[in-house]
Amino acid sequence: MKESIDENELQTVTKLVPSKNRATFEEAITATKFGTFNIILMLIVIPAGWSSVFENTTMSYVFPSAECDLDLSLEDKGMLNAIAYIGMMSSGFVWGYLCDSFGRRKLLFIGYFTDALLVMMSSLSQSFTFLIIAKFLGGMVINGPFAALTTYLTEVHCAKYRATVQMILGTVFSIAGVFLPLMANFILPADIHFTLFDSLKIHPWNAFLLFAAFPPLLAGCGFFLLPESPKFLMTNGRNREALEVFKLIYSLNTGKPKDSYPITKLVNEKSANQFESLGLLADVKQSTKQKLADGFDGMKSLFVPPLVQKLVLTCTLQMFYMMSLNTLRLWIPQLFQAINDYEYYNNGTSAPLCTMLEVMKPKGINATKECVVNTNNSQVYMNVMIISATSVVGTMAAGYLINILGKKKMLFIIGIVSASNSYSLYFATNTNITLILSSIYITVTGVGMIIMLSVIVELFPTNLRTMTISLAMTVARFGAMLGNLLFPVLLKTGCAAPFFTMGSIVLSTSFLSLLLPNTDMIALT
Template structure:
């Protein structure tokens, strides 16, 4: 029995020691009472880093997965649902982009609400409503209905995602913030790994359940959509156990409540009594707000007064530049990433139809795709309606998707250390420039393993570059404008996702080269724009 416990505890000790090396500041040393009033950065640093932060990262897992599942799960359904819902290539582009289109419509609304009513409420109710809509989407019997559900889910998920970004920034001290956001990227990558695994487990099953005398049929791909709503329900429950952001409470002139939150975090992290927290009073932060009781006109005026500084110098120029980078980066990463399951399915369809090389040479990726995209346009001899032939969706399609996601995890893990060594700007320039180069090389790829390798590196680099943009936003704007800035920038990113996913099938219909040019140029443009980002001034060191 002793040996069994030892075998269990040994890996736990290894993980614990590794985590302590990664976050060396988690041990809180005794300090003298801090001089009043205390700034937020000093107050949050006095809470230390420990159990509360670990529990928060654990809660972020389903929350991050919910955001990824909401926008990505549909891409694994398209090859299997194309005959059931009579999907065209343009329909598939709409389905890939509808979640992002919904996010665009409410970007300003959610940003204002999160900065007005709080981060926690937006996350709780947002994840709950998204879960309900995601579950309902599995009952869609027509393409337009599935498109509508994905649009509405996108409308809702925009709020909790933006609130989550601000919450993580406001619950960690500045020197840990970059690493936490990089680990959030790891969470997203783990979600991207779990989706193809889940799809591989469920979708290939040739089973179905009929309800209401055959009016409703629940088959494997519908069941997959239902299962994808589980992280959203779980995130709703997880965030309910955490307090409101203390920085939001400070900005809303509620310092007593913010101090209680700091004490709670301090007590959980250190195991000491909350009254031993060295900070006794907090410095309020300037914030523009309005009350809903003042009436619609006054509320709108107050809302504009709240966000007006965001569209004035010097914030406006930074906002335009960062939003442009987010737009281009999302055109690159999300277009190819969301279409990869469909493209892999088309490659497998071509390979099955041509087991031996044509004309004694290996086909390029464009020759495979150009050949496969016409498979459903062949009409039977006695009917003018094209016959629907499902693309081949085998284990290779899902394994390739898993490999791409694993590459992202490795990339984020490396970037977590590099970002503190080389800086955000240099990391972004490298990721976008190298990603654009990979996209150009992919056009001439012939070997299937080479296609997979290049695609994996591209998706990882472009995703890391896009994730780093969020850190730049947090560092560039004050608390009272941060969530709104995140919402505006994310909105531009989602516009890029919509534009990219709609243009992809259009350009693909004209020729295979078009999508690769679009994605490659978008990434290279982002690399150039990153060089124009203003450098952040280093803050003065805090006095002990």
């Protein structure tokens, strides 16, 4: 092996390597076309996206079924909704750091496999404490592949498709919201009660959690078979490998041989590429220690101008979107359960939302009413499916509108519409109006959160991209955690507090979004 090359030799080699006739990443990825590879990736994205939704949403459906088995209070439910986000917050920065240092693909398949094991562990819960621990660990793990998934999707599509692909990812999330209540409708009312090994009592909600482990298992298998992000490879001086990935994508998309790929050389995004072109790649490959050191140096640049201003703004916006969306979204099944219970015990009579929500409040310290699970919940699941189906249609429509209006205008309009619907929920006079307002609110706010992810990806350079997404999502999940802990407290103070609080938070996103730079059709750096 050749001796290490010093800085002077590096400059000499740089001069010898011609920069012309070399394709940029944008040119190279555009030349791969759109076809079979992208479709296969979208199919793998389905269980991957569902895994993230299932990890932080299943508890919403478990509450009515497990309320008596685990003796859950209103505050316990808020904690179970929040705990996955606490886990995500604890690991967000670490995952982003590792992903930007070691690659997207490895983090994706390892992360999803690990999450599947932890979901299986949660399905064996026998107490509130064990379930809290399992959900915390699950949240800690799923944060990594979620951030890597968003980045990977961006880095294997050209500028023409990036915003649309993020909308597809949002549609996948929305479809998960349709499938989850459908799964709950079949499993949770079932008569599943047996004991394993003389100590493990299995109830319908345990089986429900077990089925939720299949999406991350399938996602892990899928990403194990996919190549690394070519953008990541180029940024890390591995042009030879990146070119092979481009050829593979091109061949799958067009059905033509790899050798017919029109591009033979790539621009040198890192000095290591200059050695690679002369066959000296082995001399400059980084050690693990050097990768960690470089990753740490890059991380520091996020906290100084000009990136720190963008970081603060995008993190704030994402936090407000996540808080306003996932607080109400995770409490929607419980709210409709309260509506269902009110109508069930009042001969099908509806009432204003605030009147029906009174059944959720504790009846006092001397209450001796026996804990009974109402399994007649088909209407609850149907309402949640309608909301999720509306999100699917709305997200698909947003994929077209975003190309017409642009991201900034979309974000401004979204904040106004979401806030109006949140305020209006307080005045809802019956179940149908509650359903319509909830559907619009969750659909529109969800689209805003997806657009913000796309904006973050386009505002920050490749070597900091996943780290930035992880940091932004960590801050955002703090908002979701805080919202879910506060919601039951606000609900106890009165019906207006939770809806006006969430509405005011999402309204502020309209005006903050005006400060964002225009990122439409921006080329990746």
